[in-house]
Amino acid sequence: MTTTTLPQPPGTLGERLRWALADGWTVTRRDLAHRARQPGMTVTDLLFPVMIMLMFGFLFGGAMAVPGGDYTEFLVPGVLALTMVFGVEATFTAISTDAARGITDRFRSLPMAPSAVVVGRCGADMLGAVVTLTAMVVAGLAIGWRWHGSLAAALAAFGLLLLLRLAMLWLGIYLGLVMRSPEAVMALQILVWPIGFLSNAFVAPGTMPGWLGTVTEWNPLSATAGAIRELFGNPAWAADSWLSQYAVLAAVAWPAVLIAVFCPLSIRRYRRLSY
Amino acid sequence: MSSPEPAIEANGLRKRYGDTAALDGFDLVVPAGTVHGLLGPNGAGKTTAVRILSTLLRPDSGTARVAGFDVVRAHQHVRYRIGLVGQHAAVDEVLSGRQNLVMFGRLYHLGTRAAERKADELLNRFRLTDAGNKPVKQYSGGMRRRLDLAVSLVLAPSVLFLDEPTTGLDPRARNEVWDEVRGLAATGTTVLLTTQYLEEADQLADAISVIDEGRVIAEGTPDELKRRIGADRIDVVVHDSVDLGRAADLLAKVAGAETTTDVDRRQVSAPVHDRMAALTELVRAFTDEGLAAEDVALRRPTLDEVFLRLTNHEKERAA
Numbered sequence: 131m132t133t134t135t136l137p138q139p140p141g142t143l144g145e146r147l148r149w150a151l152a153d154g155w156t157v158t159r160r161d162l163a164h165r166a167r168q169p170g171m172t173v174t175d176l177l178f179p180v181m182i183m184l185m186f187g188f189l190f191g192g193a194m195a196v197p198g199g200d201y202t203e204f205l206v207p208g209v210l211a212l213t214m215v216f217g218v219e220a221t222f223t224a225i226s227t228d229a230a231r232g233i234t235d236r237f238r239s240l241p242m243a244p245s246a247v248v249v250g251r252c253g254a255d256m257l258g259a260v261v262t263l264t265a266m267v268v269a270g271l272a273i274g275w276r277w278h279g280s281l282a283a284a285l286a287a288f289g290l291l292l293l294l295r296l297a298m299l300w301l302g303i304y305l306g307l308v309m310r311s312p313e314a315v316m317a318l319q320i321l322v323w324p325i326g327f328l329s330n331a332f333v334a335p336g337t338m339p340g341w342l343g344t345v346t347e348w349n350p351l352s353a354t355a356g357a358i359r360e361l362f363g364n365p366a367w368a369a370d371s372w373l374s375q376y377a378v379l380a381a382v383a384w385p386a387v388l389i390a391v392f393c394p395l396s397i398r399r400y401r402r403l404s405y
Numbered sequence: 406m407s408s409p410e411p412a413i414e415a416n417g418l419r420k421r422y423g424d425t426a427a428l429d430g431f432d433l434v435v436p437a438g439t440v441h442g443l444l445g446p447n448g449a450g451k452t453t454a455v456r457i458l459s460t461l462l463r464p465d466s467g468t469a470r471v472a473g474f475d476v477v478r479a480h481q482h483v484r485y486r487i488g489l490v491g492q493h494a495a496v497d498e499v500l501s502g503r504q505n506l507v508m509f510g511r512l513y514h515l516g517t518r519a520a521e522r523k524a525d526e527l528l529n530r531f532r533l534t535d536a537g538n539k540p541v542k543q544y545s546g547g548m549r550r551r552l553d554l555a556v557s558l559v560l561a562p563s564v565l566f567l568d569e570p571t572t573g574l575d576p577r578a579r580n581e582v583w584d585e586v587r588g589l590a591a592t593g594t595t596v597l598l599t600t601q602y603l604e605e606a607d608q609l610a611d612a613i614s615v616i617d618e619g620r621v622i623a624e625g626t627p628d629e630l631k632r633r634i635g636a637d638r639i640d641v642v643v644h645d646s647v648d649l650g651r652a653a654d655l656l657a658k659v660a661g662a663e664t665t666t667d668v669d670r671r672q673v674s675a676p677v678h679d680r681m682a683a684l685t686e687l688v689r690a691f692t693d694e695g696l697a698a699e700d701v702a703l704r705r706p707t708l709d710e711v712f713l714r715l716t717n718h719e720k721e722r723a724a
């Protein structure tokens with residue numbers, strides 16, 4: 131028998147941290163290898179949000195009058211935030227597919243860092259989000275969207291978008307570990323649409339009937355969209371409510387709360403998977 | 406007692422799911438370097454036992470040690486020493502076979518070079534070199550199983566768990582897996598194998614535990630168990646049902662056991678101990694008597710028959 135010398139479980143905290151990062155990176159690389167093997171899927175993933183942006187831009191661009199600017203300027207930040215929320219679907223699908231196929235069990239039977247599956251997922255999805263945002267910004271610039279604030283403000287806006295994606299990541303991981311059936315994937319795919327539309331991504335909450343407007347205001351997606359409009363110097367459409375006064379604060383608080391809830395829940399769930 | 410520690414040792418494992426007791430006081434001892442068969446019908450608790458022993462599941466109570474380490478308290482140590490092939494092939498469908506092996510090698514904390522070398526070595530050993538760069542999606546069921554097995558052997562584990570490794574494979578692919586298991590056993594790997602087929606356990610295992618409703622109901626070498634359950638059976642089908650009486654008499658004499666008669670199928674059968682001797686003797690006796698048989702067949706008892714026998718034994722003992 132060829133003997134491979136048996137690696138030892140990491141002992142010191144430093145070693146554990148090193149392995150956690152190395153194992154996480156291995157899992158991220160797996161996702162990159164998936165993309166390399168399925169370039170068509172990556173292109174579809176990119177085209178979808180860009181298409182939504184172009185479609186709404188051309189459909190409503192002429193008809194919608196936005197106080198203090200044009201509709202494209204209002205729309206692009208909204209669709210950027212919307213895309214971050216729709217990312218929950220990608221995370222969910224990846225996690226639940228692995229769990230259903232037994233890959234998660236195999237990972238758990240290996241001496242790898244217990245955090246690697248989620249850290250790796252995190253790396254892959256955040257990289258994906260950066261690529262998506264880049265493509266969308268290019269498409270946005272092409273249809274006439276501009277930012278008017280400082281570079282620092284623009285960077286802060288992208289930071290808020292990625293923060294929202296991170297929150298959706300943890301939500302997606304948790305849901306993916308809890309609901310494993312293919313029907314659940316369908317349900318989620320349908321459910322993200324009302325969340326997307328009951329927001330200020332496409333129209334101002336003020337134009338909606340009272341209670342609907344309130345729901346819309348409180349949608350985390352609206353908080354981020356409102357905040358980045360402010361940071362980009364894009365028109366925000368009627369900013370008289372209490373929430374929209376503190377848009378940036380809300381855009382930090384909402385994801386922070388989601389992460390604080392779903393990160394520990396996911397880790398617990400992963401550790402005790404089918405315990 | 407100074408005998409070496411067994412490779413697998415379970416004491417009173419219990420695991421409940423709501424109202425069902427998946428494991429209900431499960432005990433097991435597997436000496437190092439042997440192949441042990443865990444034989445049981447659907448829902449007997451085989452997968453649950455394997456999941457606990459391979460650190461995927463925490464038992465409600467009871468203890469288990471694998472490769473010298475406690476599966477709950479020292480699970481990291483256990484994980485470096487075991488390989489697991491689950492009931493369903495758990496490999497990445499999108500990646501190639503080689504990419505799978507390298508990835509899992511990395512996750513076993515081999516260096517990149519070592520992981521790549523190991524991947525090529527295993528691809529070669531499992532005759533997957535040609536398909537090594539194709540996505541697993543394009544593999545046949547047998548190839549997938551072989552890759553699955555290869556992944557579990559990356560670190561040359563001292564204990565290997567195989568959960569129904571041949572279910573759903575055609576006879577050729579099944580034989581390949583069997584050969585591989587025999588090869589591993591020959592190099593000293595301890596193998597715990599679950600199966601629903603008596604024949605598979607008989608072919609591969611040094612010892613068998615029969616499990617039902619989360620508990621071991623019988624244990625022993627294949628020969629011991631076969632003796633307890635009446636070994637093989639011989640079935641004789643006659644041309645004309647009027648011959649059934651004479652056929653039964655002859656069979657009873659040859660087998661030295663009670664026969665059962667199935668009039669609709671014109672068949673008599675009886676358990677036999679020495680299969681080949683019984684068969685030759687029976688054919689000779691039929692020729693001497695001038696009795697013609699339409700069909701004579703030797704067969705292993707089915708798992709159903711084994712369970713009926715074993716559970717009846719249990720009841721008799723309890724009564």
Ligand SMILES: Nc1ncnc2c1ncn2[C@@H]1O[C@H](COP(=O)(O)OP(=O)(O)OP(=O)(O)O)[C@@H](O)[C@H]1O
Binds near residue numbers: 422445449450454492
């Ligand atoms: N996650 C679970 N939730 C609820 N019940 C479960 C779960 N896993 C197993 N069970 C139940 O525990 C019992 C034992 O299941 P187990 O999977 O160990 O059986 P098995 O011997 O592997 O069966 P099979 O031959 O079908 O694979 C069954 O009654 C099963 O329904």
Ligand SMILES: [Mg+2]
Binds near residue numbers: 452
């Ligand atoms: Mg099973």
